[in-house]
Amino acid sequence: MLEMHCARWHSAAMEETSKFAQEARALLGERGFTCDPDLLEPWLTDWRGRFHGSAIGLASPASTQEVSDFVKLCAKHDVPIVPQGGNSGMSGGATPDKSGASVLLSLRRMNTIRSLDPEAGQTVCEAGVILQNLHEAAEEHRLRFPLTLGGKGSATVGGLISTNAGGTQVLRHGTMRAQVLGIEAVLPDGAVFDGLTALKKDNRGFDLKQLLIGSEGTLGIVTAATLRLLPAIGRRVVIWAGLGSIGDARKLLISFERALPQELEGFEVVPAHCLESVLDHMPDARAPLDGSYPWNALIELVVPDNDDADLREKVEILLAAEIENGLVADAVIAASEKQAEDFWLLRDSIAPAERAIGPAMQHDISVPVPRMPEFVEAAIPEVEKAFPGTRGVAFGHLGDGNVHFHILAPKGAVPGEWEESDGKRISRMVHDLVRAHGGSISAEHGIGQLKRDELGRLGDPVSLSLMRQIKQALDPRGLLNPGKLVPLAPEETSP
Incomplete structure (x- = not known):
């Protein structure tokens, strides 16, 4: 029956x-x-x-x-x-x-740039516009969209907004949240929220566009956005520096922030293991420096005009002083735009290079910038000791306190099985260490389904309750992206 x-x-x-x-x-x-x-x-x-x-x-x-x-x-x-x-x-x-x-x-068919106003420094893009295409459209008007990342050839405007993406220019320009001036979105009942108009001042209650940014499609479906554009870069100076420790990288960051605060655009750290992985993955690539160093810093500075002679001179003086006092082991300034792009290609290729090695637990974490060297130097050996055979690496955006903290599986680990066994225990340990250092388990990649339960375990109970209440108010039937971002209430997780 x-x-x-x-x-x-x-x-x-x-x-x-x-x-x-x-x-x-x-x-x-x-x-x-x-x-x-x-x-x-x-x-x-x-x-x-x-x-x-x-x-x-x-x-x-x-x-x-x-x-x-x-x-x-x-x-x-x-x-x-x-x-x-x-x-x-x-x-x-x-x-x-x-x-x-x-x-x-x-939303990939919705890929139209509806308008671009050079004088206002604004563009209205549909959600399916690919980031690289947005960059190229802005460049035609001697403008730029100040957010970029390794996946710019596939990442879309809607996805970037929904996850509040970061990238390599957050140090100076902020996350996607800072680039969005207005939003159009379809709500769970099919109503269209039309908030594309960009206003400098608007005190009509809650800023609803900010609620939608970073909500990962759980509160509404972003269909278009008004984005800010900035004047194009005139010239840039890109440096690759070899360093003895991540602590030295932090000191070098402070030197650049003090000497050239208006010009500093990005400051990335790359450990030796990551650089070696990229060079193995890309046989035609070459290391920027003759020697090998435990840590490397990739630094970009920009000026709005085409004369970078004064900036280059200031950079050369600063680097010479830091080499003299032993902070920097060696450094090279890109001699051409091609060489500058080659430096950035090394950085942007870390994720696919690491993926080619084998299984790994990738953690997109942040801690307060001053505590990042302390965190990396303490967390990597602690995890490696707890899980013999693993290898910890940390790379990324030191300037804004966000590194990608990867734990590579031991040799012989079975893909799929290792992530579900030791991998989950490793992530739990890493997230506990992040919390102990006052950080966040998700700096720029969102929560999705990967970290939802961990957010529920470690998140502030009041914040989590508010998230659930907002989700229930806007999407009472739970039809938008179920099982993502918003952790279950305690009574829903009980056996």
């Missing part, structure tokens, strides 16, 4: 799903909705390969109105929606679960 009941329920569910798919195809057209397994497959796994899910289909609306109509259709059929940008996220925030009950919503 029970088997017959289950069979009937399953048949009814399949019939309802089929009806939804038919209505979605009628609404969005053949190009706008597909259930083809081959077309779905690339979008069902996250970039790191940690999460793999299933979905009813893939919706690709071409306008905000189509997004609104589709969201209303999903609400009618009680179908959860998983929004997706470039699918280059690091926390599994755009990957559906394995139930197959949800639908993927891709």
Whole structure:
């Protein structure tokens, strides 16, 4: 009897799903909705390969109105929606679960730059605009969008906003939150929030766009944004410096902040292991310095005009002094734009190079900038001791207190199995160490499904309660990106 009941329920569910798919195809057209397994497959796994899910289909609306109509259709059929940008996220925030009950919503067809006002220094972009294309569009008007990252060829504006992405220029310009002047978004009931107008002063209550930024598609689906643009860089000076310790890197950062605070654009640290991994991964690449050093710093300074002679002279004097006093072991200033790009390519290639080595637990963490050397020097040996055979590496944005803290698996570790066993215990330990240093378990990649439970374990109870209340108020049926970002309440996690 029970088997017959289950069979009937399953048949009814399949019939309802089929009806939804038919209505979605009628609404969005053949190009706008597909259930083809081959077309779905690339979008069902996250970039790191940690999460793999299933979905009813893939919706690709071409306008905000189509997004609104589709969201209303999903609400009618009680179908959860998983929004997706470039699918280059690091926390599994755009990957559906394995139930197959949800639908993927891709914004990649919405890739129009609606307007670009050089005088105002603003542009209105749809969510599917790729970051690199935005850079190129701004450059045509001698402007720039002041946020970049290694995945700029696939990352989309909507994804960057939804995760409040950072990148290598946060030190001077801030995260994505600082670049967004206005937002257009579709809410869980299909209503369109039109907040694209950029106002310097606006005291009409809550700043709703800030609520949507960093919400990872759990409160609304960003369809367009007004973004700020800055004057193009005239010239830049890019330095690669060899150092004895991350503490020395911190001291060098302070020297540059004091001597050239208006010009300092980025300050990245690269340990020897990461540089060696990149050189092995990219046979045509070469090390910037003749010698090998425990730590390296990649530093960029910019001036708004085309004359960088004065800046280069100041940099040469500063570096000479720091070499003289023993802080810097060796350094080279890029002699051309090509060489500067080569330096940055080494930095941007660390993630794929590390991934090619084998399994690893990647942690996107931040601690107060002054405490970062202390954290790295204490945490790496502590984790390596607790988990013999592992290798800890830390690289990234020292200037804003955010490093990517990776623990590489021992030789012979089985991909998939190691992450689920020792890997999870390692992450728990790392997050406890981060908390002890007053830091955050997610600096720029979001929470997604990867860190949701850890946020629930370590987050401030009042903050978590407010997050749940906001989610319940805006999305009471839980249809937008379920299982991501917002931790379950204690009573929901009880056995």
